[in-house]
Amino acid sequence: MATQPTAEDRVLDLVEQEAWEQVAVALATWHPADIADLIEQSADDAHRTLFDLLRDEVKPDVLAELEREAETDVVASMTNSELSEIVEEMAPDDAADVLGDLPEERTETVLKLMEADESEDVRKLLEYDEESAGGIMTTDVVVMREQQTVDEALQAIAYLDIGEQFHYANIIDRANRLIGFIDVWELLRERNRARALGELAHRDFKAAVVSMDQEEVAQLMARYDLTVVPVVDASGVLVGRITADDVIDVIAEEASEDIFKMAGSDDAELEDRSVLKSCMLRLPWLLITLVGSVLTSFILRHFHAYLADLIILAAFVPAVLAMGGNTGIQSSTLVVRSLALGSIRPNQILSILGREILTGGLMGLICGSVIGAVARFVVNQPNALPFPVAHVGIVVGLALFSAMTFAALFGALVPLVLDRFRIDPAMASGPFITITNDISALLIYFGVTILMISRMV
Numbered sequence: 001m002a003t004q005p006t007a008e009d010r011v012l013d014l015v016e017q018e019a020w021e022q023v024a025v026a027l028a029t030w031h032p033a034d035i036a037d038l039i040e041q042s043a044d045d046a047h048r049t050l051f052d053l054l055r056d057e058v059k060p061d062v063l064a065e066l067e068r069e070a071e072t073d074v075v076a077s078m079t080n081s082e083l084s085e086i087v088e089e090m091a092p093d094d095a096a097d098v099l100g101d102l103p104e105e106r107t108e109t110v111l112k113l114m115e116a117d118e119s120e121d122v123r124k125l126l127e128y129d130e131e132s133a134g135g136i137m138t139t140d141v142v143v144m145r146e147q148q149t150v151d152e153a154l155q156a157i158a159y160l161d162i163g164e165q166f167h168y169a170n171i172i173d174r175a176n177r178l179i180g181f182i183d184v185w186e187l188l189r190e191r192n193r194a195r196a197l198g199e200l201a202h203r204d205f206k207a208a209v210v211s212m213d214q215e216e217v218a219q220l221m222a223r224y225d226l227t228v229v230p231v232v233d234a235s236g237v238l239v240g241r242i243t244a245d246d247v248i249d250v251i252a253e254e255a256s257e258d259i260f261k262m263a264g265s266d267d268a269e270l271e272d273r274s275v276l277k278s279c280m281l282r283l284p285w286l287l288i289t290l291v292g293s294v295l296t297s298f299i300l301r302h303f304h305a306y307l308a309d310l311i312i313l314a315a316f317v318p319a320v321l322a323m324g325g326n327t328g329i330q331s332s333t334l335v336v337r338s339l340a341l342g343s344i345r346p347n348q349i350l351s352i353l354g355r356e357i358l359t360g361g362l363m364g365l366i367c368g369s370v371i372g373a374v375a376r377f378v379v380n381q382p383n384a385l386p387f388p389v390a391h392v393g394i395v396v397g398l399a400l401f402s403a404m405t406f407a408a409l410f411g412a413l414v415p416l417v418l419d420r421f422r423i424d425p426a427m428a429s430g431p432f433i434t435i436t437n438d439i440s441a442l443l444i445y446f447g448v449t450i451l452m453i454s455r456m457v
Contacts, residue, residue: 008038015042015050024053032058036065039074047073060086064094068101080106084113092118093138093246096125124239133217134210136250137231137240142169146179146198150190153197157184170230170238171201177236181205207232210239214250219342221247254340257424285432292435296321296442303446313449316375316396317442323367324403324441328433331356331411336425339415353412360408364401372397391452399448403441410437 005013007026014023015038027035027050035058039050051074054062063086066074075083075098087095087110099107099122107126111119121139128134140162144153153169168181180201190200207230208217221229221244231240300317335352338344344352376393411433415425 008034008041011038012041015046020049020053023050027053028055032061033065035062036067036070040067040070044073048077057089060089060094063087063098064090071098072101075102080109080113084110087122088114088118091138091140092121092125093136095122096135097130100126100130128210131214132210133208133212133214133231133242134239136214136217136246137208137210137242138246139240141230141238141241142166143238144169144171144182144197146171146173146196146201148197149194150187150197150200151193153187154193157187166228168228169197170241171197172238176238178205178207178230178232178238179203181230205230208242209234215254215340216342217242218247218250218254223342288432289435292439296435296438299439299442299446303450313392313395316371316400317445319371320396320400320403320445321438321441323400324407324437324444325434327360327363327404328407328411328437331360331408332415332433335412335415339419339425344416349416352416353409356408356412357405360405361401363408364404367404368397368399368401371400395449395452398452399445402448403444406440406444407437410440 011023011026014026027038030038035050035054039047039062042050047070051059051062063071063074078086087098090098095118099110102110111123114122124139125134125137130136142157142160142162144156148156157169167184169184169187170178171180171182173179179198180203182197182200182202186200206220206224206226208220210231210233212220217229220226221242227244229242230238231242233239300314335344335356338352372393374393375396414433414436419425
């Protein structure tokens, strides 16, 4: 049974037919996020045309939702005057994201064309690293003085010009330092309207410092179930806030970045469809893997002469490499994920490594027993061996057990070490762990084999 085309499919067909009047009518009732998605799925040369079809009041929200490639196409064809009018209507953090992607000279020109207040807010945000708390915060924040009364606060709220909904008012002292917050609902319920806000403020708050990494901000909000977190500078002065929608974007961005790194690539591939660019991003990891494979070949060649008369043992090399590599990937993925969630404490490192050794050892014992039994019964030329055929299973099983135990330890250790030195632990996964475990598994296999045979013969 054929599926019915969606509304998006129908509009995309209209875009291909260049039926712009019908497209404009269809988009008039769409949510900005859906419009942005449609623009991104359309041909590059249609991006600006579709954007121009939108009502002026919708354009700022749609521009804020666009991914970088489509955003660049739309912004590149605008005049500086047109762009300044649109970013003026955007939240300061969204405006900073758009202008931050432009050449510095054009950014400065657009800022000068904007109203002074809006321009100043965006300038402040552009000073911060884009992946820091300062880079993802908005300066649209509700601030009250501790000496203000409840009645004064409610009157002030009624006249606030702020673009986003809010549920908390931040309380500051005379030096503009954040001292607490109060829920707007609590203000409405307070019967003594002459009571000072400093008496009602909740002072056990969580705040992010402007220099804090965005991933740490996400962990902070997730740990304490926060929907909004205030941002302060090094002196404790309130400078902005970060809301849950900003953190959702951060989580998606960080997850995408880690997935690409684990695959030996980069999330820049999502923004640039160039074949050459994709090749340049992926090739370094593949070359590292190639070097590792060459080393593996040299190891095999070195031991070939020693095991020439025991070719049956060489038949199990692929199994040992595969099991060692998969075990290492499992351990590294588990630790990288735990580090990303901030669930690993410094005093837990030894227990984590101990658990991985035991886990790898137990899995190695089970898999080693299985492959040992297989090895015992697949040898059909027992007279060609210098030792009893039963010992083949022991050698192969013990080697696999050792390789998997080491791989589990190594896979957990490397991300922890990288994190200790402030290097993204996701770099420890994928090609790096795989090729390292291949080499170590091969050395362990041959080492155990030589040791066991020397004792058996």
